[in-house]
Amino acid sequence: MTAPVRNAMTVDVEDYFQVQAFAGCIDRAAWHDFTPRVETNVDRILEQFAAAGVSATFFTLGWIAERHKPMVRRIVAAGHELASHGYDHTRADTQEPERFRADVRHTRELLEDIGGVAVRGYRAATFSIGARNPWAFRVLEEEGYAYSSSVNPIRHDLYGMPDAPRAPYRPGDGMLWEIPMTTLRAFGRNWPCSGGGYFRLLPYSAFRQALALVNRRQAAIFYFHPWEIDPHQPRIADCGWKSRFRHYTNLSRMTARLDRLLQDFAWDRMDRVFADETFTSPACGRGAFV
Numbered sequence: 001m002t003a004p005v006r007n008a009m010t011v012d013v014e015d016y017f018q019v020q021a022f023a024g025c026i027d028r029a030a031w032h033d034f035t036p037r038v039e040t041n042v043d044r045i046l047e048q049f050a051a052a053g054v055s056a057t058f059f060t061l062g063w064i065a066e067r068h069k070p071m072v073r074r075i076v077a078a079g080h081e082l083a084s085h086g087y088d089h090t091r092a093d094t095q096e097p098e099r100f101r102a103d104v105r106h107t108r109e110l111l112e113d114i115g116g117v118a119v120r121g122y123r124a125a126t127f128s129i130g131a132r133n134p135w136a137f138r139v140l141e142e143e144g145y146a147y148s149s150s151v152n153p154i155r156h157d158l159y160g161m162p163d164a165p166r167a168p169y170r171p172g173d174g175m176l177w178e179i180p181m182t183t184l185r186a187f188g189r190n191w192p193c194s195g196g197g198y199f200r201l202l203p204y205s206a207f208r209q210a211l212a213l214v215n216r217r218q219a220a221i222f223y224f225h226p227w228e229i230d231p232h233q234p235r236i237a238d239c240g241w242k243s244r245f246r247h248y249t250n251l252s253r254m255t256a257r258l259d260r261l262l263q264d265f266a267w268d269r270m271d272r273v274f275a276d277e278t279f280t281s282p283a284c285g286r287g288a289f290v
């Protein structure tokens with residue numbers, strides 16, 4: 001028996017009123033009007049991870065961290081990796097380079113001050129690094145980040161870079177790694193296989209099968225949000241059926257599904273799963289399951 005492939009478990013720490021799906025109808029200035037639920041949900045996640053013996057990476061918004069400092073410290077104390085999700089969920093591809101630099105610098109400093117640990121990882125809001133803003137990788141490296149997990153090599157209406165490599169790569173001539181979100185290559189295209197809404201919308205057995213196929217060749221990344229385990233969150237009205245469908249479908253099933261996922265695969269923090277990049281396979285296998 002060979003040891004199972006270790007995959008990276010990740011949580012994007014933001015509250016239910018901060019998600020991209022609602023960005024068009026909730027102004028940032030109104031965030032203060034909402035009652036936060038992120039801390040209760042993160043505590044439930046910490047309990048679930050502890051029960052399963054899983055360590056994870058928490059990509060955390062600076063806006064959340066400065067309002068929930070004890071929560072950030074509990075994440076670190078439980079042995080998880082603290083990483084940056086930017087300050088206030090502004091897409092990287094809507095920022096000029098200097099504004100992006102200020103955002104990622106401020107967020108790293110905030111998280112390091114609060115958490116008392118080095119922050120090496122970054123995930124752009126809504127996977128918003130792509131062909132439009134490749135300069136972002138250089139800025140991240142100059143600002144002290146070691147890796148980014150911001151590219152999603154799929155087609156999607158809100159994000160995606162379908163021609164990007166599907167395995168970790170160095171996007172420039174520097175040392176920073178991009179560790180792209182996991183996809184399954186089949187029938188000539190990349191299929192999302194890293195969690196998010198798809199994990200709630202598809203049957204669990206289909207997701208498990210897809211992840212097992214990925215693990216034949218490489219480690220995967222899974223991601224979810226604290227609000228996804230919270231079926232009792234206040235409903236945001238008047239925001240379009242698509243956003244509501246994406247946000248609210250199967251929330252009540254999420255905790256049980258996560259339990260199965262934690263049991264069915266081996267999980268660890270990003271910085272440990274991808275500690276030494278030993279990928280020898282080409283980034284993309286055309287036409288076959290990879």
Ligand SMILES: [Zn+2]
Nearest residue numbers: 012014125126
């Ligand atoms: Zn996010």
